[in-house]
Amino acid sequence: MGNEIKLFCIPYSGGSAEVYRRWNKSLHSDIQLFPVELPGHGKRLFEPLQDDINTIVEDITATIASNLNSNDNYAIYGHSLGSLLTFETYFKLIENGVHKPQHIFFSGRKAPQNMHNKTSFHRLPDEQFLHAVMSYGGNTHEIVENQELLDLFLPILRADFKISETYCHQEKKDKIACDITVINGRNDHSAIMYDMSEWGYYAGGATAFHSVDGGHFFVTENYGPVVDIIKQTLRIADNILDRQIVN
Template identity: 85%
Template sequence: MGKSIKLFCIPYSGGSAEVYRKWSKSLYSDIQLFPVELPGRGKRIFEPLKDHIDTIVEDIAATIASNVAPNDDYAIYGHSLASLLTFETYYKLIDNGVHTPQHIFFSGRNAPQNMHNKTSIHRLPDEQFLHAVMSYGGNTHEIAEN
């Protein structure tokens, strides 16, 4: 067994740190799991939600910085929207003088430079927007009519 590493996991949009807690059963014992709870979610439900990426990133960076000593190895993982938060948090940590993580993991999102899947569905008139959303599947007509 090697040196221990801290793994900070940032939840996806609307998710709580709780989604990562079950990972601890599957990780090697030298990986310390640190699910990051965002304001307004889970154990921080009574704190106001942050609605700007800069303030969310500042919060995440502060959480990581307060749990990482200068000689600690650490990694950051983000899924979906949290991939973007992870990316921005990396730079915020560096700006704040925190040493770089050993690893950064991104999942569930295209790379920032990959714009070929960019859509404008959100700009469609309501009826066309609803039709586009329904074409993805997973919704019922009762939901669409509500």
């Protein structure tokens, strides 16, 4: 691979930047991992939680822009809520004059313009809300059994679910000006009921679709194939860039 590329990764509801750090040992040395921490999560736990998508998108945009030089190649990966945030962040970056990414990866979520089957889990009482959250899989049951963890995570999960569930899609004037890749878990019930090809609606370039084994949390439970897809995809994109430079 000829050029270095920065890979910004945006977590899912309740997730912190840490969920992506274990990818580091599997990624190509030319891919520099930048897990993005949201306010009130992980290392930013003591900052106020945000449940307004515009505020969070501004925050992510500032984080990405502050870690980029004008000639840096970069890509963005978002999972679940992170896919939605990635989508909105792309348009905010362009609006703010930041150069376009080389590639975007969306995983574990229906396309943003698909407003069918909206849920309002974030409005439920604690027990019912947690039951809904647990249906996605992952390690939620460990949190539920630990009162201290529960007190910490419940507000975070509620805020994140609120962002996703109250999202109101506004039609974009432009398409995404780079190729995109859509990745889903074969047993992810929150995503497989939807037509994933709808992500292609906003693609200004090519759209690639991949399925990997696993449920909704395949990005942590079966991340090997995901990292392979990223490495292969960014290498192809890089070769194209190299040829353009040579030509």
